[in-house]
Amino acid sequence: MFDLNVALAGLSDAFTLYNLLLVWFGVVLGQFVGAMPGTGPVMAMAIAIPFTFTLNPLPAIAFLIGVNKGGLVGGAIPAVLINTPGTPDAAATTLDGYPLTKKGKPEKATKMALYSSITGDAFSDVVLFTVSPLLAVVALKMGPLEIFALMVFAFSIISGLVGDSMAKGIASAALGLFCATVGLDPEASTPRFIFGIFELYDGLPLVSIALGMLAVAEILRRLSSMRGKITAAVELPRTQKKEDRRISWAEYWSCRYTMLRGSAIGTILGAIPGLDSSAAAFMSYATAKQTSKDPDSFGKGNIHGIAATEAANSSVSGANLIPLLTLGLPGNIAAALIISAFMIHGIQPGPLLFHEQGQLIYGLFGALMMANILNLITGQFGLRLWAKVIKAPESFIFSTALLLCIVGVYMATGGLTGVVIMFIFAIISYLMTAFGYSVIVFVIGFFLGERFELSLTQSLSVLDGNYALILDHPVALGLFALAIASAYWFGFRPMKKSKGKQQTAEETTS
């Protein structure tokens, strides 16, 4: 099956100066739009597609992949530096990235994000080109019931993030799930809670919620603690020690299991169409925290927290290409855009692609690798620049960030409704934090809510009242059992332990 000639021909197609420059341009563009709150790689790719029509297939797709991968790295930068995720995927990266920045180590935090992102990405690319046909077959067996069980399992793992009060955690998750029900119901397409606003037909816009709850709320908190004097956005010690500005090999190596686990979670979830990278990031974070020897250090600037989230959300992008290349099924919007770039050029992704277009596939592999390396190099330079930015006065940084949030949400949602929703949720988030409810748990509930409800509806239709049919789905049963075990392991057990120790209440989120 493996033909060295085809592989070499494909790789030599990819490694030309022209392709290199195109991928590099894509990566730079992706990192830039990713770092701007509100705009993201998806928007940049959608606008770029008509222009790629004039290019040959390989450069066109290589460019789009560059944008996509650049965006994943870019999104983490503002998440780490100013607690404002550039893209919803980076929401989980704020958990430990921002506390580390507050400790005066912004460069360490962003570099950890960059390295783990590249690691996760490389992992999933290698999986894509070695075992993807196998993984695709497994992913295909994931029907509605199995996906529903997987969602329940995901929730149970994430229960480790609720913090010290189970009641408040459940309340936050329930509120998030409730907000996810706004819009047309999946079964009968009846509009729910839209109050006559047609923009809400498709649900509350994800980008409004993510930016409102996380970014704008942070700006509100900053405002409320302003004392009328000019302070830098992040106070950095005048002389930073060299080891605080970089990630040493020992530090990177200490995160190897965290990154490997994150990459595996991201790759598996990415291979199943419809599950997105933020779910992977949160699951990876929760497992990293629970398996750590020192779970209390998470949320306070632990590099393992950054490594877990970034490795997971970046590995999704490569894994999304698994169902795309093997079955022709896009796993998320970015993959759907790449598939349309294939199709515009008359190439049908699907079972025969590896066979018929082997050379192109290996060319694509070359392009993925180039994008990965260029991401690392561009990131190295870009991060220094971005890290300088936050030394500016906070009044300047946060007003700019607010402006970017407004413009980004306006563009992404196509109007002011999305902006208004963003502000409403910023206030909700501010109040939730003030009263000790976890905002992150709310956001997870909201992100996963739509898919949760859809798979529940699908499962109920398939079962059609005959619940004994569940017994025909051993994978689903296994996942349900795992969910019960992990809810106890991650949710209840640590809580009992911490109650025993009489620890003071400390939210997992800042």
Place this chain on the structure above:
Amino acid sequence: MKLRSIFAGIAAAFLLLAPVIGQAAEWSPKGSIVLQVGFGAGGSTDIMGRLVAARVEKETGWNMVVENKPGGGGVAMFSGLMRQKPDGLKLGLGVNVPILLNLALRGDKLPFKIDSFDYIGTILRGENAMVAKADAPFNNFKEFIAYAKKQGGVAVGFDAKPQQMIMAAVTKQSKAKFKMVTHKSGAEQIQSLLGGHVAVGCLAGAHIKYIESGDLKMIAVFNKSRHSYAPDTKTIIESGYPYYLDPYYYIAAPKGLPADVQATLAKAFDSAIHSDEVKKVLYNTLKAQPNNLGPEGTKKMLDDGVKDIKVLIDAGK
């Protein structure tokens, strides 16, 4: 400073003149034309809109801007569009089915009607079909109904409300039972079909490459007429169920567009839609040919569509 402003003035004058020199007698836009797409960035409607707009820009030299106004399957975009000035600079691209459905189900709550717009044309007709895995024990709609009756209910995937309504009407007429399993997109339905989680799916284009590869097979056509890539597959109307689903991608402008503006825009879009570049992409992506009904044809299609969808709603009750 002064010299610079003079140069700028001359440059601006040339820019304004450039399109006029080409076509002196016809209307030409004074400013950018904004094409609002009623769906989010990256969907098939968005890509279609950007492609056609880029081609119009290339052919006419007009400045075309594509904006996404998602929400309610185009309802949000059209609600905003109807309040714009009919100067030919604001256009909207939507799909008829969600608009017709909303007009039929909750028309009193919508700010617009079919008459609230002037129409420029259509880009193409979506190809709706029922498909099954290649090894399914039935080959056409009649056999499928018989199979469903024998099984006492089969799982049917769908991703749009009207497909569900057609199956409800079929249930009523045939007494066959279907378990309707909702999906987010055609791609997810294909995932369910290939994985064996549903027996058949109702698809609008995503299925075509799998028909060609032999993984899936055609069972029935939901459109009014048969599909070019599968000429032997009967429509459900031919199988005795008088319902159809003809999704058209159409372009509208606020009501009151002057006749010369409408004619110029219609001509420009028609030429772009039928250009080789657009044709090739439409064929590659959707296996569809451009299908422009023109200004009057689009209006008639929508007027008929409202009546027909009401019939469909009542048939499923």
